[in-house]
Amino acid sequence: MEADRRGESSTISLSPSPAWPQWPIADERTLAALQDVLDSGRWAISGPLNDPAKYGKAKEQQFAEQFAEYCGARFCVTMDHGTSALIAALEALDIGFGDEVIVPGLTWIAPAIAVLSVNGVPVMADIDPATLCISVDSVAERITRRTRAIIAIHMYGCMADMDALRALADKHGLVIVEDAAHSHGAVWRGKKAGTLGDIGVFSMQHGKVLTCGEGGAAITDDPVLKERLEASAWNARCRISEAPALPFSMGLTEGLRRFGTNRCLSEFQAALLLDQLPRLDGQNTVREHNARYLERELSEIPGVITMEHPSQIDSRTYYGYVIRIDAQRFGCTAAQLILKLQLVLGMGDFMLHPVYKPLYRNPLYAPHPRRHGALGEAYTRALDTAEIMLPGCELVYEQAVVFHHSVLLASMEQIARVVEAVRTIYFEQQ
Numbered sequence: 527m528e529a530d531r532r533g534e535s536s537t538i539s540l541s542p543s544p545a546w547p548q549w550p551i552a553d554e555r556t557l558a559a560l561q562d563v564l565d566s567g568r569w570a571i572s573g574p575l576n577d578p579a580k581y582g583k584a585k586e587q588q589f590a591e592q593f594a595e596y597c598g599a600r601f602c603v604t605m606d607h608g609t610s611a612l613i614a615a616l617e618a619l620d621i622g623f624g625d626e627v628i629v630p631g632l633t634w635i636a637p638a639i640a641v642l643s644v645n646g647v648p649v650m651a652d653i654d655p656a657t658l659c660i661s662v663d664s665v666a667e668r669i670t671r672r673t674r675a676i677i678a679i680h681m682y683g684c685m686a687d688m689d690a691l692r693a694l695a696d697k698h699g700l701v702i703v704e705d706a707a708h709s710h711g712a713v714w715r716g717k718k719a720g721t722l723g724d725i726g727v728f729s730m731q732h733g734k735v736l737t738c739g740e741g742g743a744a745i746t747d748d749p750v751l752k753e754r755l756e757a758s759a760w761n762a763r764c765r766i767s768e769a770p771a772l773p774f775s776m777g778l779t780e781g782l783r784r785f786g787t788n789r790c791l792s793e794f795q796a797a798l799l800l801d802q803l804p805r806l807d808g809q810n811t812v813r814e815h816n817a818r819y820l821e822r823e824l825s826e827i828p829g830v831i832t833m834e835h836p837s838q839i840d841s842r843t844y845y846g847y848v849i850r851i852d853a854q855r856f857g858c859t860a861a862q863l864i865l866k867l868q869l870v871l872g873m874g875d876f877m878l879h880p881v882y883k884p885l886y887r888n889p890l891y892a893p894h895p896r897r898h899g900a901l902g903e904a905y906t907r908a909l910d911t912a913e914i915m916l917p918g919c920e921l922v923y924e925q926a927v928v929f930h931h932s933v934l935l936a937s938m939e940q941i942a943r944v945v946e947a948v949r950t951i952y953f954e955q956q
C-alpha cells in the first residue's frame with residue numbers, strides 16, 4: 527500500500543515492490559542463544575557462572591576463539607565497541623601524547639577520535655576517489671619525525687592498498703592499525719582483512735556486516751600486543767587460563783600492571799555474535815554477487831561512476847555499495863539522486879545515504895575534547911583543522927551515493943528495480 531501511494535505521487539511509475547530486507551537478521555536460533563545466556567547465570571565475563579559443567583567457556587571466549595580462527599589470526603580480544611578496539615590498539619602500540627597518526631580525511635569519525643583519546647594528533651591524508659580508501663601518496667607526503675602509526679581503513683566495498691602501506695610503514699618504522707569495521711571476511715592476496723596490520727580492528731555495531739548491536743574486536747598475531755589489548759579492555763585483568771570448574775568462579779583475574787579500563791563485551795552480545803558469525807560468509811557471497819550485477823548495469827549509465835577494485839582483493843565484502851555521480855553528465859547531483867531514489871524505491875536513510883563529511887569539517891569531529899594546560903598549547907594548535915582541504919575527500923563528498931549493505935541482500939527483482947530507477951532518473955534529466 528505504502529509503495530503504491532509513493533508510486534502514484536512520483537512521476538516515475540514502477541510496480542509496487544515487497545519490503546526491502548531487514549537488518550540485522552534474527553530468528554529462533556538467535557532467541558535460543560540469548561535464552562542460554564539468561565539461563566547460565568553469567569551475563570558478563572566478569573560475572574560468575576553458576577553451572578560450569580553445563581555451560582563451559584564464556585560465550586565471549588568462544589566467540590574470540592572462533593573469530594580469530596575465522597580471520598586466520600592467532601588472537602582476538604573482544605570489546606564493547608569498535609571505537610574501544612581502536613583506542614585499545616593505539617594504547618597497546620604505545621601511541622601517546624603528541625604522536626602523529628595518519629588517518630584518512632573521509633571516513634567515520636572513530637579512527638580520528640581514537641587518536642585524540644590517547645592524546646595523539648590525527649593527521650588527515652587524502653583519499654583516492656576511485657576506491658574511497660586512503661591515498662598512499664598522500665600518506666607518504668604527511669610522514670614527519672613525529673609520525674608513529676597509520677590507520678588504514680577499508681572503505682565500504684574496497685580495501686586500502688595494504689602492500690604499499692606496509693612498504694611505506696616499514697621504510698619509516700611505523701605501525702599499522704588496520705580498521706576492518708567495513709570488511710569482515712574480505713580477503714587481500716589470500717589474507718583476511720584485519721590480519722594485514724599490526725593490529726586489526728572490527729566494529730560489530732548495528733549497521734555492520736557482523737553485528738551484535740554494539741560490539742568490537744581487535745585481532746593480532748603478537749602475544750605481547752594481545753596481553754596489552756586484554757589489559758586495556760578488561761581493567762588490567764586477564765582471563766583465567768582454564769574454564770572455571772567450580773560454581774560461581776569468576777572468568778577474569780589480576781593481570782598485567784598496566785593501564786586498563788572497562789571495555790568488556792557482555793555475554794548477550796557474544797551470544798549474538800556466535801549466532802551471526804556462521805551466516806557471514808553466505809551473506810557476503812550474496813552481496814558480492816548482487817554488487818557485481820549492479821556494477822555491470824549501472825556503469826552503462828552516463829555519469830555513473832562505479833568503484834574500482836584493486837586486483838589484490840580476492841574476496842570483496844560490502845558495508846555499503848557506492849557509486850559516484852558526475853552531475854554534469856548525469857543531469858542531477860548525488861544529493862538530488864539520493865532524494866529521488868528514496869522516494870521512488872521507498873528506502874529510508876539507513877538504506878540510502880550520502881557519504882561521510884570530510885573529517886576536517888565534520889560536526890561530529892571536535893578536536894578539543896579536553897584542556898591540555900600550558901604543556902599542551904602546541905598540541906592544541908596541532909589539532910586545528912581550519913587550514914585543511916583535501917581535494918579527493920571533497921570530490922567524493924560531493925559525488926558519492928551509498929546503498930547500505932542490506933540492500934544487496936534483496937531479491938534479484940528488487941536489485942533490478944534499483945538499476946531501473948537510476949536509469950529512469952537519468953533519462954528524466956536529459
Ligand SMILES: *Cc1c(COP(=O)(O)O)cnc(C)c1O
Nearest residue numbers: 607608609634636707729730731
Ligand atoms: C563503525 C566504525 C568504527 C567503530 O564504530 P563503533 O560504533 O564504535 O563500533 C570504526 N571505524 C569505522 C570505519 C567504522 O565504520
